[in-house]
Amino acid sequence: MSVWDELTGQPEAIALFRAAASGAAAPTTPAAPTAPHAGAMTHSWLITGPPGSGRSNLAYAFASALLCRNGGCGVCPDCRQVAARTHPDLAVLTTDRVIISIDEVRTLVTSSQFSPSVSRYRVMVIEDADRMVERTSNVLLKALEEPPERTVWILCAPSEADLLPTVRSRVRSVRLRVPSAGDVAQLLERRDGVDRETAERAAREAQSHIGMAHRLATNEDARARRDETLNIALGIHSVPEAVLAAARLLDLAKDDADAITEERDAEERESTLRTLGVEPGQAVPMGLRSQVKALEDDQKRRSTRSLRDGIDRILVDLLSLYRDVLLIQLGSHLEPINLAIEGRLEQLARTSEPAETLAVMDAIAAARLRISRNVTPALALEAMLVTVASPQRKATL
CATH class of the missing domain: 1.10.8 (Helicase, Ruva Protein; domain 3)
Structure with a gap:
């Protein structure tokens, strides 16, 4: 059992990183990689790929292979510490907010100058490198241009285009595909x-x-919420129903976001109080309240981000629904994503036109864009579902 066994669907990328880690016994000269041969080790990497492709999983598997004395065995203290993000030679920057702050990057860059304490390398991972604005990216750029010889940077982003050209020129890019x-x-x-x-x-x-x-x-609750999302969309036949459905979808997104964040928030608060020396049930001393308040503020920001992510998941599920309907209307033999409700998909496909289905899909895409630009989610969902109601109203006539 090794750290590579936890990955799937990326054989070429896994082979490349395994070869690089195996050849990393002697640190390389920190020069900007231009066209390294397959399996060559370099000081800075960019892992790109669509959401869910396993970017961060691959980044931490590579980090384990570099920091583990056995090349990423998955069971030694080094590998367990990397998995827990507590290894002394691993520094991680990730965020639940919209952007990564310049102060966070400055702190990470300062940390990157330290020599490794127990391993061959010091590994710096930025999970959401696409969330850096230009001036923040420029702070990182200096570290990539002049890195210590035993520091390795691993950046993750959806695509190379999400980073500045100057940053892209200083990293070796590895593109992941969507696994089957x-x-x-x-x-x-x-x-x-x-x-x-x-x-x-x-x-x-x-x-x-x-x-x-x-x-x-x-998670049975997650499955039930997804099923209800599709049932709500398929049951809309009028504008009033669209308005009510928008409110219900928003409630489902909140429930999903709360389910994801509540347990994590409680664990973080308990860990913070324990670190500060506050016993369970004990009032937080006045001098420590600012630290607890800072944690609560971070959790509120994360909750906002989690809600938007939950809404986007609902919209992606709805997009899959009408994608299936369109494929049926066009006579495609591709298997539906929502195979469990194939009969209802076929019924809607028979009672609507492909142009109407495309209009619904366009409305869903527009809603995703509007919400990403801070339009009130309820208004964006209502506008989308009014479009959804149009072809389905015909099915009942």
Whole structure:
């Protein structure tokens, strides 16, 4: 069992990083990589790929392979510390907010100048490198241009275009593909002990998004919320129903966001109070309240981000629904994503036109864009669902 066994659907990328880690016994000269040969080790990497492709999982597997004395065995103290993000030679920057602040990057850059304490390398991981504005990226750029010889940077982003050209020129880019639903299902069976039928349905409905597939396969409430989302959309036949449906979808998104954040928030608060020496049930001393308040503020920002992510997941699920309808209308033999409700998909396909289905899909895409630009989610959902209601009203006439 090694850290590479937890990955799936990326054989070329895994082979490249395994070779690089194996050849990293002697640190390389920190020069900007231009066209390294396959398996060459370099000081800075960029892992890109669509959401759910496993960018951060691959980044931490590579980090384990660099920091582990056994090349990423997955069981030694080094690997366990990397998995817990507590290894002394690993520094991680991730955020639940819209952007990464310049102060966070400055702190990480300062940390990157330290020599490794127990391993061959010091590894710096930025999970959301696309969330840096230009001046923040320029702070990182200096560190990439003149890194210590034993420091390795691993950046993650959806695409190379999300980073400044000057940053892209200083990293070796590795592009991940969307894993197949079969690969994701096998991972869920092997890693999480999920039965085959549940694993295949979760992988298909998550559209090969590894994290979401895991959640659908292991969380009954998450599956129920997704099913209700599709039922709500299919049951809209009038403008008043669209308005009520928008409110219900927003409630579902909040429930999903709360389910994800509440447990994590409680664990963070307990850990913070324990670190500050505050016993359970004891009032927080006046001198420590500012630190607790800072944690609460971070959690509120994360809650806002989690809600927007929950709304976006609902919109992606709705997009999959009408994608299936369109494929049926066009006579495609591709398997539907929402195979469990194939009969209802066929009924809607018979009673509406492809142009109407495309209009609905355009409305969903517009809603995603509006919400990303801070339009009130309720208004964006209402406008979208009014469009959804139009072809479905015909089905009842």
